[in-house]
Amino acid sequence: MKKLKAAIFSSLGFDKKLLFTVLALVIFGVVMVANASVVDATRTFGDELFFAKRQVFRAAGGLFLLLLLSRIPYQIWNKLALPIICVTLVMLVSVLIPGVGTEALGARRWINIGIIDLQPAEFAKLALCIYFAHLFAKRQAFLPFIFALVLTVGLVMLEPDMGTAAIIVFLSGIIYFASGANPGYFLALIPVGFITGALFILTSDYRRERVLTFLNPSADPLGTSYHIRQVLIALGSGGIFGLGLGQSRQKYLFLPEPATDSIFAIIGEEFGFVGGLAVIILFSYLVWRGLSIAARVNDPFGRLLAVGITSWIGIQAFINLSAMVALLPLTGVPLPFLSYGGSALIFNLAAMGILLNISSQRRYG
């Protein structure tokens, strides 16, 4: 048995610790989605496992994709970078077209392609990691970088999806920084980014409200600050060791989005500070593994791709967690691997597949 295991993993030859970290997060995520969504699922669909079943199906699909991509040499993405970014832009445009894109809660974010609702923005994050790694692997291509970035962010903001746009901006900046960016250019970008972000916030009522709520959470406990208040109540009633698996009371329709954006609040309520800290450590460890892979790869494309993918997961996790502990306003960013959501989980796992492939080649790079 041991020999068999060893045979499989040695033939794969990738970072097993990273894989186990991802597996741990995905399995825990499925359990927590099933658990956190049970009240809403029963109420809305009359089937307490409605969300759980779908999440299991997607996790299985995502893990299959992960294993597949971990066997495909990552260099292929360098060659396909241009077509991929073109497909992304087409999808980002088409999601805005009524009839193609599906509208929900005032935003056009999904394209229905038969079995699943695809979220082009999720794909865009992976696509940009590939495209920017491709760009900067050869030279300091500042202008094409800015052009692609502004175009993508602009399209994402039209949906609108401020959370994803912020992640894209941060992860692009990190790739640019890691590529050995001209410090002057890079520093110049920071105020530009801030001013643009501030303009976006101030020109939209609901964004401005979210920021104001963040700054003064007690202003309107039943209105705008209801969500963050319920998150904190969940965390606080979890205490140090939590109420135990399945014992959340906040999921009984008090906490909005218990299975998606707010799943960390349910984790905190059921497993306490110990459980929440474990999740933070898992993500930190994942980021650390990803960045050490990047540090060891000599191939510039592989290195920047590893940095990009790792930063994407890291930034997204940290934005979600920061919002959960009221360090940032709530932006509607799901927690990678853990939150309910098809496109996000599948593309997160696909990206991990690519990262694993990079890790498997590092000795030969």
Place this chain on the structure above:
Amino acid sequence: MITGRNQADYHSLKTWRIKLLALLFLLGSFVIAARLFSWQVLQSDLLANYARVQQQSQSSLPAMRGAILASDGFPLATTGEAYLLWASLKDIVDVKRTASKLAPLLMDKPEENDATASAKTEEELVLNEEERIKTLLGRTDVVWVPVKRKIGKEQKQQIESLGIKGIGFDPEEGRAYPEASMAAQVLGFVGKDTAGTPKGYFGLEGFYDLTLSGSKGVKTWEKDAFGNPIILGGSHKVGAQDGITIKTHIDRSAQYLVERHLKEGVEKYEAAEGVVVVMRPSDGAILAMAGFPAYDPAKFNNFDKEFYINPAIGESFEPGSIFKVLVMAAALDSEAVAPEDKCDSCSGPRVIAEYTIESGSKQYYPDSTPKEIIEHSDNVGMIWVAERLGEEKMADYLQKYGIGRSSGIDLQGELVPPLRDSDDWGLIDLATASFGQGVAITPIQMVRAVGALANAGKLVTPQVVDKIIAQNQEDDIKPQKTEQVISPRAAKQITDMMVNGVESKSDMWPIPRGFQVAGKTGTAQIPVAGHYDPNKVVSSFVGFAPANNPKFVMIVSLKDPKVGQYASQNAAFIWFNIADDLLPYFGAQPN
């Protein structure tokens, strides 16, 4: 070599940037973890409390209020079945017909004792009630209205038999009074406090409110955001502790006949009001206590607040001549006067400072003995006694009799008129106090003090409640410690004088045949704004019987009687009528 070095530089530069990134991520995770620690550990209690507030529902389980029993165990006040009659307006077919059907059953029966209601005829009351119901049912701003509260079981059955559509009943706790308004002012009533929870006011309901009300239970359960109970949620129940039942010394038969005689007396002598207290002198048990007019505790809302006050404990008066027995007993006890002493200043009116004090009958008896002074109710004689006693001892004895302090009776609403400070007695104060003017007392204080004369000089604490009953276990409430106020010898001497006083009027009064009665009349003037009302008096009779072994001490007091000039012509008759019934009832043997 050079190329290699450049490549190495390039490599290390980029690794440095990746290391910086890793450091930033690490820093971020520290900040998030610290913040999480703050919410989940440092502020956990506060947040968990918010969670409880929103996740838990509570309802209180009412505790049944304890009953108030008469001495024979029969309930005077009990918690019974009562109902709220409501109407669902959209289901009412015909407002006018519904109102006219309900009105005769729902209208308040005219109160015998209620002066405001007696003016109206029954027909008018029905019409008023019909109008009230019509207005309620005609409302368009609501769909549900409460029509009438505290509907009894029988009334409910009568209404149900009418088969009216759109009305219904909800149970509610109600206080029931099986003996109707008997002892109303002793019982007090159960109203609602500002928070809407039942609360006892006045009398026993007020004094024993905590005992009677018990403690409410609480049921707690977990709910979802819409208030529905959650499946795996726990529920927690703390059962209600029912109130404790109290058993009084009030004797139903005695109370009944006291109330009947008082009512008849007040009506016959056209008094504004009257009060009777009957106490057992040996232990202070209150056997009967009544005021008239009183009120119906079941409908206390229909009466003015002044009816709630029990005059036996809550109204003060200047006692007049009934006070003389206390002063005389004090003088005998302190040997300021001896029974054989003769008054040397009783031949005419006394002038003290700018006042001239006459005797009530304008007759004077020189060389009177104490016995004769009591017999004649001689004011100038009493001044002689008081002057022998002196200001200091007067104040001291009155204080010992319980004047100027609470009687300690277990009823809410006792008034304690202040007694003049011992160093504040002038000659005129001493003189007037000797015949019961210029001092204010309550009937309970008077009956308690005279009780000491009847009880071989020992002062007891009046007590209404005999036992408390919880879970079928009776606990005696022990009589309070007694105080020796005057010597048994002085008590015997004053008793003999009081018996003599009563017997001297045996041709006038219906003294129960074969019994010795110790008593004293008093017709007191009523102080009004610094002087005495020339037309109004308070007529009282206080006494005990049988004189040698008293079964009871009783006071009868009438305020402003129009018939009979003196207490000897009205209050005394009520006293003897009651005593005539009570003596055989209490098993007293005639000589």
